[in-house]
Amino acid sequence: xxxxxxxxxxxxxxxxxxxxLSCSPISGxxxxxxxxxxxxxxxxxxxxxxxxxxxxxxxFPGRFSGRQFSNSRSEMNVSTLELGDSALYLCASxxxxxxxxxxxxxxxxxxxxxx
Amino acid sequence: xxxxxxMEGPVTLSEEAxxxxxxxxxxxxxxxxxxxxxxxxxxxxxxxKATKADDKGSxxxxxxxYRKETTSFHLExxxxxxxxxxxxxxxxxENQGGKLIFGQGTELSVKP
Numbered sequence: 001x002x003x004x005x006x007x008x009x010x011x012x013x014x015x016x017x018x019x020x021l022s023c024s025p026i027s028g029x030x031x032x033x034x035x036x037x038x039x040x041x042x043x044x045x046x047x048x049x050x051x052x053x054x055x056x057x058x059x060f061p062g063r064f065s066g067r068q069f070s071n072s073r074s075e076m077n078v079s080t081l082e083l084g085d086s087a088l089y090l091c092a093s094x095x096x097x098x099x100x101x102x103x104x105x106x107x108x109x110x111x112x113x114x115x
Numbered sequence: 116x117x118x119x120x121x122m123e124g125p126v127t128l129s130e131e132a133x134x135x136x137x138x139x140x141x142x143x144x145x146x147x148x149x150x151x152x153x154x155x156x157x158x159x160x161x162x163x164k165a166t167k168a169d170d171k172g173s174x175x176x177x178x179x180x181y182r183k184e185t186t187s188f189h190l191e192x193x194x195x196x197x198x199x200x201x202x203x204x205x206x207x208x209e210n211q212g213g214k215l216i217f218g219q220g221t222e223l224s225v226k227p
Contacts, residue, residue: 045214101147101166106159
């Protein structure tokens, strides 16, 4: 089975712009979660989607949004970029996501740099 | 709220040395526990997991035992290799699912 794929792998944007990141989960997985990784804050949960519905949300401003399509692929969008949004954005997929033992498998991430 | 605390790094060891990375957690329920590893420039890879008390997860020579009485999930390996150099993350997930809660990560550097 192919793993979780994320595109693009690298992005450079300037303040005020917006960006869209894409994630394709492992085939058969219906839950997709997004995390932000920074040196200062570590790994922080953004949101989770299941069957095209946002099921959980972390403590991020409304500039961060996402969606999931019927084929379980997911996108996240960040509007009005700030310097502090520079981070590695990781996508993770799992089969159902509603059980603790259900393992989340991570993609390689998208490295976003905001200038 | 739930949280995970790992020993601070970086940890530097010689090849074939014994490795322990401490991890303790705070949770209201009965979480599943995970160790993930991140190699430079890559995403997170699942190393091992345990889903209930006294379970032992193991993979590639690494082991960790779910200790409910001490709320711990320490990672061990008997003989590390240079290729084990990476950042290791301990994480928990509550029984009903939801987000993973991560520790701050421990960087391991193994010298030949």
